[in-house]
Amino acid sequence: MEGTYKSQEHHLYSALKILIKKSWAFKRLLATMVVGFGVGMSYYGMPLGLGNLSYNLYLSVALNALSNSLSSPILFFLIGKMKRKRSLVGWALLSGTCSVASVFVRLKEMQMVLELLSFFSIGIIYGVLMIYTLELFPTCVRNSAVSITRETVLFGGLLAPLLVALGKKNGFLSYGVFGVTISVCGLFAAWMPETKGRVLFDTMEEEERNDQEVNNSVNCA
Template identity: 45%
Template sequence: MGCFVAGFLIATFGDSSLGRKNMLFLSCLTISIASSIIIFSTNIWLYSALKLMIGFCRSSIGTCSLVLLTERVCKEWRFRVGVLEYIWYTLGFLSLPGIAYVNIDASWKSLYLWISIPGICYSILAYIFVTESPRWLLMQAREKEAMALLNKASGGTLNPSQLTEPAKQSASTFNLYSSIKQLFVNSWAFKRLLATLMLGFGIGMVYYGVPLNVGNLGFNRYLSVLFYALLEIPAFITTYFLHNCRRKPSLLAFSISSGICCLICAGIGNKLPIVKPALALVSFFCVATSFDVFLIYVVELFPTSVRNTATSMARQAMVFGAIFSPFLISAGRKNDLFSYGIFGLIIL
């Protein structure tokens, strides 16, 4: 819920006052500190409050890193460069079953320290080495800073006259929530945003729900999570090679494939113990590919002035879909129609 709410309250900061870099740094640092403090919780209420804070802080991390990465290159390279974010996301995903297995007999507090302390170090490194988006700087009328970054990247071969005039034409000083206002006032932006939110809801429910359902598969949960994480690798490789393909048909094909696999899982129940986990993995591969294509597609759909806000809201739609997953999985312990069945129908 914290992640969902923050998507509307603080996502616009990345488009307005803070920028991509500062938003990324503050989000990473705050979530890491909150994850370290949570081990001192003395009751469920304090624990829940800190979890709310963790969700609130983490909402912008993926968005800022993707937007910052894709805004460093020209439009023709956005899709392929955006895939790079998924490589590191996958490495983080792969680390989780290993960390959990090493701490199999340890307290939950140990797990939090394992994942939060490296995050603090990462935040400091990001602040030192990551530079701001030149596109955002130009939109904020900070031409000198933008030109300095672009000249450094081009080896000093960039002609200032190439960008100063367009920058002056498009520069504006944003009010805090002006980017959200632009999304809702402009009819084309609102329709486009509404469509992406609907897509994000279905993809998010399945993307987060299928790996969370490993306990109902009757298979080793550590190996299951490892297999799910490994499937992220062929997913982003597939996404990379889809850069010349149209986005909508790609999303449609992989989403339908994921939905069909989920429905088959619901239909066979526990009759075929080997086939069911295999189908669940195929379903996750398809939805992970849809997930990757979808986020870069959203970046391409919206202009610089509202890109961070729109991408963040699309991610929050995914999180909103994920909110229902634990309840469906709990109901699916007795009948797979309540978990895999609904997953399949929703993404279809």
């Protein structure tokens, strides 16, 4: 039993060492972490900040729950057709724009519509990010990469309550900051390779050979 535990612990730290040592893996991991941070701040912060809006609190909570519930089944049907990189950037910009706009709109119904659209987009981004992270890394480090990305999502959520509290006096410090953060963080997806329609690789060596072939083809072009 003790030997099994030590073996698992060694495997964990070996995967982390590989993710940090390999430059291409570290760049991908860093990009997913940045996107995950922005997702976490908005995903956990926007529902907490509903009390700062002028709309009915109970109805807005119910609508947000419905919006979040719809994002997953809709993503199930869309993910096979969506380019991962473009999807993350596009949905992030849409979410950020709607979130910032909701601060300046005075009509409470329109404010709620913008918030719902922004939160729905965050749900889509969250799902795409997890799938994208699975596709970006080979089997030997995939679990570790997904776990680290997931932790950055939670870390982003830690800062959300502080911004919600500040947003009681200035709305831009909550939904405005959420919008700017997800827009900026989402742009980091542009530095990651596209994985839709690409064969997944099981080992680091296969992944490195594939990256080298892609680089060579780009250079030749």
